Amino acid sequence: MMQRFAIFLSIILITAASFYFFQDKRKLSLPLKTTTLEEYKEKYPKNVMYIDFNTSDPKEFIVILNNGYVFEDGRVITEGSEILEDVAVLKYGGAIKDNPLLKKKGFPEPKKVGSTLAVIASNGEENYYHWVFHVLPRIKLLQESKIPFDKIYIYNIKYRYQKESIRLLGIDEDKIYIGKENQFIQAEKLLVPSIAVKPAIGKLFPKWVISFLNEKFLINDKNKQFPEKVFVSRSKAFSRRIINEDELFKILEPKGYKKVFLEDLHVREQAVIFHHAKEIVAAHGSGLSNLVFCKPGTKIVEINPFDGHRGPYKMLAGQMELSYEDVDTTTNGLTPHQVEEDDIFVDIEKVKEVL
Structure with a gap:
């Protein structure tokens, strides 16, 4: 009798677990839709934090996505199956309609991360330009926000300049979560900073970004001679x-x-x-x-x-x-x-x- 009950209980538990994952998959309905920051803010007013550097530059922001998803190179999806246009990772400033996520017919089963991930990954981060202007300023935004997080999500970190700059900005290696190809992650909470530099759509190099990079990486070395x-x-x-x-x-x-x-x-x-x-x-x-x-x-x-x-x-x-x-x-x-x-x-x- 007890053996039959144990088998029955096991079946119930397996079914419940399967039902949970099935329900979770259904939450992400395809095809995905797009939404703007303002539309998202109307639904979740407490989940958008603006950061003002007291310059003429546009205000930057950090979006909080509860139960949000991140795919490969920093492409994020809300719990409501939407791509936030304002933080969409697009190659060379392409149109949002060309975002490859909109054409996907399925995703791998998400890996659950029961913590707060700060997403700074960006398309092309293995390129020095994209790393300097798309990735590093997002660390500054996180630091300014003072919102606590467990790890920083980066998709690709294999070059010396990446490791050097991260270290110079005070980020320990054990704070880095490195994504993988075709890996789909759902975190309890995602922090997604705005992308400060987008020349292709007219968002030039903000003064605060220029100041930040000079402050962190330019040293006054008077003991060396440099070519003119x-x-x-x-x-x-x-x-x-x-x-x-x-x-x-x-x-x-x-x-x-x-x-x-x-x-x-x-x-x-x-x-x-x-x-x-x-x-x-x-x-x-x-x-x-x-x-x-x-x-x-x-x-x-x-x-x-x-x-x-x-x-x-x-x-x-x-x-x-x-x-x-x-x-x-x-x-x-x-x-x-x-x-x-x-x-x-x-x-x-x-x-x-x-x-």
């Missing part, structure tokens, strides 16, 4: 190497330019080199994120293979009051994706004209 003229080499990069770099440097070296390889330098070394430089020549690449550390009036020559349609560094140079010149290269009818991956050939005479 810098040429940033991409010969160690995986793409957009300058095919005729040797020829280009032959005209730069006699003018006093020193060649640097940013991938070999620590984060603070990159910052201080750009800060002390008076002239910088570089091909388009994420290393130009370091323009944020330059002094007003610094001359910048960007060798740009994108026919002017990719201009975050021109925008940044404008905000930093730098003297910016753009040298286009021949794309030979390549698509933007091919240009992204292809090596480039620079017209030496064009460079001479702007020096």
